[in-house]
Amino acid sequence: MYGSWLLAILVTVAAAVACIILPLPMVWIAAPIVAIVLWLCLLVSYAALRLGVDYTLTTQRFIHKSGLLTRVMNRIAVIDIDDVAYEQRFMERMFGVGTIKLLSSDVSDPQRVHRGIDDVQRVATMIDDARREERRKRAIYMETV
Numbered sequence: 001m002y003g004s005w006l007l008a009i010l011v012t013v014a015a016a017v018a019c020i021i022l023p024l025p026m027v028w029i030a031a032p033i034v035a036i037v038l039w040l041c042l043l044v045s046y047a048a049l050r051l052g053v054d055y056t057l058t059t060q061r062f063i064h065k066s067g068l069l070t071r072v073m074n075r076i077a078v079i080d081i082d083d084v085a086y087e088q089r090f091m092e093r094m095f096g097v098g099t100i101k102l103l104s105s106d107v108s109d110p111q112r113v114h115r116g117i118d119d120v121q122r123v124a125t126m127i128d129d130a131r132r133e134e135r136r137k138r139a140i141y142m143e144t145v
Contacts, residue, residue, distance in 0.1 A: 003091070004045070008038050055114065057130060062102070064112065076112065078127075079134045080104045086117075086124040100124050 015031035048068055056063040062076045081104045088098035098120030102112040117123050 004042055008035075008042050011035060011038055049116065055117075057127060059130060060134060062127065062130075064114070074109055074112075076102065076104050076106045076109060078130045079138060080106045081127065081131045084124050084128040084131065086120045088120060092120075096120075100127070102127070 012035045015035045018027055019031050052066055052068040054065040056065075058078075060078055062078055062081065063073065064076075065071060065073045081102055083101075083103040085101045085103075086098050087101070092098050097116050097118055100114045100117050100120060100123060102114070104110055104112070
């Protein structure tokens, strides 16, 4: 959401500059309203993302829950995860977050993308270690990388 926050800051600054440059009553009313509505939308969006998404990693399952009013839960067996990859763009690296991509042989959810994960490298390593350990326990062949 860092791009959205940056955009909100730019719109707020532009609204303040418009109020200073254009001393019209309509600008004095519209500019603050636009800025306030934009910030409220961002805060609601942030709350929905922060409170509406939950991940749990156990030794046998990766559980993803999403939604505020309607809750959707998806479970992927750790043994079914075929690949774990993570990505960090420039801004994400600055803030220590990133995106994890899971490829699995799970029929209902073969590709899963999780955005905004704190300490993304550590979390991706944890998922991959759990996957490898479960496959080792069950003696399933894994290609060596």
